[in-house]
Amino acid sequence: MSKGLIIGLVIAALVVFWGIGVRNGMATGNQEVAASWANVETAYQRRADLIPNLVKTVQGVANFEKGTLTDVINARASATQIKLDATDLSPENIQKYQAAQSQLSGSLSRLMAVAESYPQLKATENFSELQSQLEGTENRIKEERDRFNTTVKGFNNKIVTFPNSLVASFSGFTVKGYFQADAGASKAPAVDFGGAK
């Protein structure tokens, strides 16, 4: 074997080892993103689980405005339909998911605003606790979304920079989506109970 061949083989081996290392790093990052995505979904699920209870409580009040209530029920139905697999967190999918969820946020905050004008509802302990639970879930959603974004940022940075981007394209890792700040909801927890916060 010639000296040149040996040097060439050594360099090739080094490159392969480097590639494997980088790929493993990306795979780990991918798992981290998947884990924090699971937390995001849990937080949203928690909110969806609260709604039947909320609806029941509100329905118990005589002549409660029906429109806002059906809005919430419909928005919940369409929001829970969209389930994203952790392997498919492309920017478009995240955007779709977020759109469905923020529609639910919007109809929920309208419902809570309407509920403010029913003193017999506001006075019940049950409703006040539901309010706080709802507020808590909104805070948890915000928290998990922030963490998800941070994890995704780390992952994306890893795969878009050169020369890692070469390894990423070989092994099929693509950029993942972020949650955007909700339009018109810069004061993040969208449900505001006037002083309850």
Added chain:
Amino acid sequence: MSRKLIIYFFFTVYCFLFTAILNAQDIPAKPNPPRLVNDFVMKLSPTELSSLEQKLKVYADTTSTQIAIVIVKTTGDSGPYDYAIKIAKDWGVGQKDKNNGLVLLWATETRKLRIVTGRGMEATITDAVSKRIINTILKPYFQGGQFYQGLDVATTEIMKRASGEFGADAQSDDDGSIIPFLVIIIIVIVFLVIAAKRGGGRNGGAGGFMGGWLGPIIFSSGGSSGWGGGSSGGGFGGFGGGDFGGGGAGGDY
């Protein structure tokens, strides 16, 4: 006498500086030495302060659950939730592996109350429970101007609910670390025997070897249970780096 005055003077200056920093926004710095009751507005008398601190410290020592009370004038531009959770996370209230911290924030000027619960506390101190504690305990007491009593009863309620969820920190540490500790001791003994055999009469060398090995081991074993042991001497041992996920509730009075 004059020395007391000087100390008092510096303390006042320190407090003024502190409120100035506070007003410039952001949350108060992590207390040093660590304290569980942090009254930046001087709403509580020194006796009330120390009895609350003592109560929370004993609870933290025995259960490892850290309940911190923070009293500020206002929460500035941010809402009580954002303010409270920032304090909770930055200070790291609760243990790192258990996330069993809780922060009770009271903004005196805006009359706001906020409880934020660590991730590990969410099962026992749910949002609804936090709300109930604020509405049925803190609110009535605070409206009657009985601030200390309110805080006292509220923390008792929190303790009652959280009890049994977590054990003392030192206990769980011991359970896990006794086997690796034994392994290390055996390795050290084997090393010493080999060294003694090789070195023959060089006892001095073996002794130095032993000192070099055992020193850090003893030291590190002391360090791992350090915050439990250290705190028995007097003050609270320090926050453990607990994490918060958005649980809790708020209200005003």
